Amino acid sequence: MESLKRKIIEEGRVLSESVLKVDAFLNHQIDPFLMREIGKEFAARFADDGITKILTLESSGIAPSVMAGLELNVPVIFARKRKSLTMTDGLLNASVYSFTKQETSEISIASKYVSPNDKILIIDDFLANGQAALALIKLAEDAGAQVSGIGIVIEKSFQKGRNLLEYKGIRVESLARIQSLNDGKVSFVNETMEGIGL
Amino acid sequence: MESLKRKIIEEGRVLSESVLKVDAFLNHQIDPFLMREIGKEFAARFADDGITKILTLESSGIAPSVMAGLELNVPVIFARKRKSLTMTDGLLNASVYSFTKQETSEISIASKYVSPNDKILIIDDFLANGQAALALIKLAEDAGAQVSGIGIVIEKSFQKGRNLLEYKGIRVESLARIQSLNDGKVSFVNETMEGIGL
Numbered sequence: 001m002e003s004l005k006r007k008i009i010e011e012g013r014v015l016s017e018s019v020l021k022v023d024a025f026l027n028h029q030i031d032p033f034l035m036r037e038i039g040k041e042f043a044a045r046f047a048d049d050g051i052t053k054i055l056t057l058e059s060s061g062i063a064p065s066v067m068a069g070l071e072l073n074v075p076v077i078f079a080r081k082r083k084s085l086t087m088t089d090g091l092l093n094a095s096v097y098s099f100t101k102q103e104t105s106e107i108s109i110a111s112k113y114v115s116p117n118d119k120i121l122i123i124d125d126f127l128a129n130g131q132a133a134l135a136l137i138k139l140a141e142d143a144g145a146q147v148s149g150i151g152i153v154i155e156k157s158f159q160k161g162r163n164l165l166e167y168k169g170i171r172v173e174s175l176a177r178i179q180s181l182n183d184g185k186v187s188f189v190n191e192t193m194e195g196i197g198l
Numbered sequence: 199m200e201s202l203k204r205k206i207i208e209e210g211r212v213l214s215e216s217v218l219k220v221d222a223f224l225n226h227q228i229d230p231f232l233m234r235e236i237g238k239e240f241a242a243r244f245a246d247d248g249i250t251k252i253l254t255l256e257s258s259g260i261a262p263s264v265m266a267g268l269e270l271n272v273p274v275i276f277a278r279k280r281k282s283l284t285m286t287d288g289l290l291n292a293s294v295y296s297f298t299k300q301e302t303s304e305i306s307i308a309s310k311y312v313s314p315n316d317k318i319l320i321i322d323d324f325l326a327n328g329q330a331a332l333a334l335i336k337l338a339e340d341a342g343a344q345v346s347g348i349g350i351v352i353e354k355s356f357q358k359g360r361n362l363l364e365y366k367g368i369r370v371e372s373l374a375r376i377q378s379l380n381d382g383k384v385s386f387v388n389e390t391m392e393g394i395g396l
Contacts, residue, residue: 023308023311024311025273028275028276028278028307028308028311029273029274029275029311030260030263030264030267030273030274030275030276031273032264032265032267032268032272032273032274033268035264035268036268058256058257059256059257059260059276059278062228062257062260062261062264063260063261063264063274065228066228066230066233066260066261066264066265067230067264069228069230070230070231070233070234074230075223075227075228075229075230076227076228076230076261077226077227077228078226078228078257080226080257109226110221110226110227113221113222113226113227
């Protein structure tokens with residue numbers, strides 16, 4: 001997605017060879033117009049998959065997911081990172097190990113909002129080591145639902161997330177795929193050369 | 199806002215005389231079409247205020263805020279409840295006491311995303327005792343910005359939040375105002391009788 005790549009180049013900040021900060025438009029400040037474009041792109045890529053619900057993770061997954069939900073005409077459910085006091089009945093849980101924070105956290109959804117009839121599109125802001133995506137897949141599958149695919153805003157293709165997901169047979173659609181963050185510079189995967197195109 | 203009130207009646211659950219659970223469409227599962235309507239309504243109410251930025255709080259404030267940002271053509275910034283590892287420079291902080299959870303938490307924004315030239319619209323999902331709203335006002339004011347008003351999706355008018363904010367001279371626009379949750383039933387403030395109208 002060219003407008004997203006441009007935004008990453010212009011407003012992203014490379015903090016290390018593995019950390020890209022996009023607080024200017026996605027993770028802290030949010031550009032609503034870019035989110036709408038992202039939502040439309042996810043909707044186009046999964047238009048023929050009979051998606052009935054979008055599953056994401058608070059907080060940065062919410063904006064792109066709501067825009068995709070608007071386009072696909074389906075509700076969004078966001079997994080919570082901490083259990084809320086008023087959310088006690090019928091929870092499904094999964095653990096996420098964060099390599100960045102070096103800690104394991106629990107995420108959960110209320111099982112009543114996902115049914116075995118659902119075809120789920122999982123959306124998240126980043127794909128790195130795939131731990132959050134795997135946990136979201138577990139939540140959907142524990143509810144008996146089918147995961148139709150995963151939509152990722154920014155994929156760090158030099159980390160193992162995509163491989164892990166594809167090994168499980170999950171379709172991954174990433175709107176920007178980053179090949180490297182070496183030398184303080186963002187290089188994207190050359191998808192034309194791979195015959196994928198954008 | 200009639201469609202919101204209808205949704206609250208149909209899908210909200212009264213858990214006690216002070217707790218209304220709207221996990222079905224706002225706080226866990228999200229209805230993107232209702233969010234768009236809510237965004238349009240906030241935008242209409244603050245159309246003449248020269249808003250330059252929306253400030254909200256993760257996670258449930260994000261969806262209505264992004265939709266309002268789209269309508270008002272301004273960016274959204276969400277305050278974080280925990281400090282992120284990659285967000286270390288130039289933070290503004292404020293404390294929020296939660297009467298529900300009986301604990302104080304810190305919220306923060308990166309100061310560089312709010313400037314003294316900004317006219318801020320604060321948006322949040324609920325207004326109860328006003329503690330989150332006061333903390334968001336503090337963040338905006340510490341950045342030197344002007345707070346033009348607060349947009350609330352659901353106001354619990356039997357709690358003191360609105361009074362506290364109005365006492366500070368802050369304009370409060372709530373899309374649904376709940377008078378009471380007594381007897382397991384949602385009663386709205388009769389705004390026509392108050393001459394406000396909806």
